[in-house]
Amino acid sequence: MPAVLWFRRDLRLRDNPALVAAANGDGNLVPLFVIDPRLWSTSGHVRREWLRRSLHSLNQQLEGRLWVAAGDPAVVLPEVTRIAGATSVHLSRDFGAYGQTRDTLVTTALRADGVEVINTGSPYAVEPGMVRTGGGTRYRVYTPYYRQWVQYAFVAPAPTASANWIDPPASHRLDAHRELAEQQSDVQLPDVGEEAAWRRWDRFKANALTEYDTARNRPDIDGTSSLSAHLRWGEIHPRSLLADLTAYLNDPATAAGATTFAKEIAWREFYADVWDANPTSTHHSLDPRFDQALALDAGSAADQKFMAWQNGLTGFPFVDAGMRQLRATGWMHNRVRMVTASFLVKGLHLPWQRGAAHFMEWLRDGDAASNQQGWQWVAGCGTDAAPFHRIFNPVKQGLTFDPSGDYVRRWVPELAQIGGGAAHEPWRVRGTLAEPADLTYPEPIIDHAAERQEALRRFAVLPPRNQ
Ligand SMILES: Cc1cc2nc3c(=O)[nH]c(=O)nc-3n(C[C@H](O)[C@H](O)[C@H](O)COP(=O)(O)OP(=O)(O)OC[C@H]3O[C@@H](n4cnc5c(N)ncnc54)[C@H](O)[C@@H]3O)c2cc1C
Numbered sequence: 001m002p003a004v005l006w007f008r009r010d011l012r013l014r015d016n017p018a019l020v021a022a023a024n025g026d027g028n029l030v031p032l033f034v035i036d037p038r039l040w041s042t043s044g045h046v047r048r049e050w051l052r053r054s055l056h057s058l059n060q061q062l063e064g065r066l067w068v069a070a071g072d073p074a075v076v077l078p079e080v081t082r083i084a085g086a087t088s089v090h091l092s093r094d095f096g097a098y099g100q101t102r103d104t105l106v107t108t109a110l111r112a113d114g115v116e117v118i119n120t121g122s123p124y125a126v127e128p129g130m131v132r133t134g135g136g137t138r139y140r141v142y143t144p145y146y147r148q149w150v151q152y153a154f155v156a157p158a159p160t161a162s163a164n165w166i167d168p169p170a171s172h173r174l175d176a177h178r179e180l181a182e183q184q185s186d187v188q189l190p191d192v193g194e195e196a197a198w199r200r201w202d203r204f205k206a207n208a209l210t211e212y213d214t215a216r217n218r219p220d221i222d223g224t225s226s227l228s229a230h231l232r233w234g235e236i237h238p239r240s241l242l243a244d245l246t247a248y249l250n251d252p253a254t255a256a257g258a259t260t261f262a263k264e265i266a267w268r269e270f271y272a273d274v275w276d277a278n279p280t281s282t283h284h285s286l287d288p289r290f291d292q293a294l295a296l297d298a299g300s301a302a303d304q305k306f307m308a309w310q311n312g313l314t315g316f317p318f319v320d321a322g323m324r325q326l327r328a329t330g331w332m333h334n335r336v337r338m339v340t341a342s343f344l345v346k347g348l349h350l351p352w353q354r355g356a357a358h359f360m361e362w363l364r365d366g367d368a369a370s371n372q373q374g375w376q377w378v379a380g381c382g383t384d385a386a387p388f389h390r391i392f393n394p395v396k397q398g399l400t401f402d403p404s405g406d407y408v409r410r411w412v413p414e415l416a417q418i419g420g421g422a423a424h425e426p427w428r429v430r431g432t433l434a435e436p437a438d439l440t441y442p443e444p445i446i447d448h449a450a451e452r453q454e455a456l457r458r459f460a461v462l463p464p465r466n467q
Pocket residue numbers: 216224225226227228229231232264265267268269271332333334335337338341359363365366367368370371372374375378
């Protein structure tokens with residue numbers, strides 16, 4: 001009897017334990033993706049476009065045999081299993097709050113039809129909940145979490161599975177779905193899909209892994225893997241990356257870069273664990289004082305500043321370069337994510353939730369666990385967060401991590417005529433002979449040093465944490 005393999009955040013054929021489990025029967029499989037209106041309508045346009053392209057890519061790998069259905073999964077899955085005569089549905093586990101509720105409803109509906117639901121694997125090398133303190137609780141601090149995580153994380157990838165993919169009826173072919181024909185966003189995306197993810201990984205290993213330890217902080221160079229969106233959609237699994245890293249960890253020339261890379265993968269898994277243990281942290285600060293008592297700005301002046309931030313028009317080149325890179329490509333370098341987020345929360349005194357929502361709208365790797373926890377880390381209200389008084393100075397950060405100014409000139413063309421690191425401080429050339437004739441770049445919208453003091457003042461009057 002055929003089985004359904006329900007693809008969600010695992011859009012790949014390699015190292016896919018759910019596929020291996022599904023193919024274990026007679027090998028006749030229905031590869032299904034469900035366009036869930038609830039997720040489709042709330043995903044940012046950039047993620048929708050990535051997903052659209054990824055599904056086209058997967059469909060190509062399956063020689064046009066991907067089944068696509070639109071609607072509530074609790075209705076769609078029973079329909080598809082009936083059409084295909086399937087007796088089981090295979091999937092890999094989703095740890096999001098909505099995903100878990102959805103999967104419970106789908107399982108109940110399928111069981112009523114006598115269809116078995118089998119969970120195998122997850123989007124993580126170490127599933128949320130697996131790493132625990134000696135007392136059985138979840139970790140709230142990264143370093144002890146990492147020490148445990150690293151003992152479980154390096155395991156062999158799943159073996160290759162061969163399947164007989166069943167042809168979809170015309171109504172369930174990918175090209176029967178208008179949403180997947182129409183481009184959803186015009187941001188510049190790189191190649192999408194499983195093959196593209198492996199090419200990107202191979203290129204990173206060949207060109208950047210050795211220097212990753214230091215170069216990963218430099219937005220002006222291609223020093224990071226750019227795998228985040230591929231990981232977000234499961235086009236490549238972190239277990240595959242970690243297994244591949246072993247050789248680099250054992251080579252003294254590459255050990256530092258490889259260790260740091262594994263630690264970054266662990267951050268992703270730590271945040272998934274924290275999110276799983278604290279599902280309300282999607283919207284609420286883990287330190288409740290921040291939502292209850294921290295004075296924040298609102299009203300039209302605050303909205304104006306928020307818009308300047310969104311559009312990359314704050315007058316701070318490093319911030320504006322990041323915000324424009326995000327709009328142009330759906331991606332922003334990690335260092336610049338930290339600086340732009342700090343600017344919003346501690347320079348403009350706006351709630352981290354506003355910034356996080358904007359990031360989720362535009363990021364191609366937008367992931368509720370990493371994004372919300374990343375914002376809470378910067379804001380100082382998350383688990384293992386940066387202390388509140390760590391307030392990134394956008395000019396110093398720019399001069400340190402983009403010393404030649406190449407990154408800001410690339411994304412802020414108004415500064416193209418200001419050479420070297422001076423591009424980080426265009427106000428210094430105003431009124432001098434070095435000022436370009438047509439400098440249209442805005443003046444800074446805030447006095448950063450003064451707003452830093454203001455942020456510290458507002459924080460100082462919060463009640464102690466345990467009250
Ligand atoms: C405010 C803020 C919001 C963020 N939002 C997201 C998000 O929505 N989705 C997302 O995937 N990452 C997010 N990050 C983490 C990080 O910025 C990106 O994962 C990274 O920039 C992606 O680029 P890369 O693939 O080249 O990373 P690399 O440096 O090559 O790292 C390899 C992988 O490790 C993981 N990783 C690296 N750094 C982090 C981190 N700090 N937290 C969690 N995982 C990490 C990612 O999966 C990444 O692809 C956010 C960080 C901040 C400060």
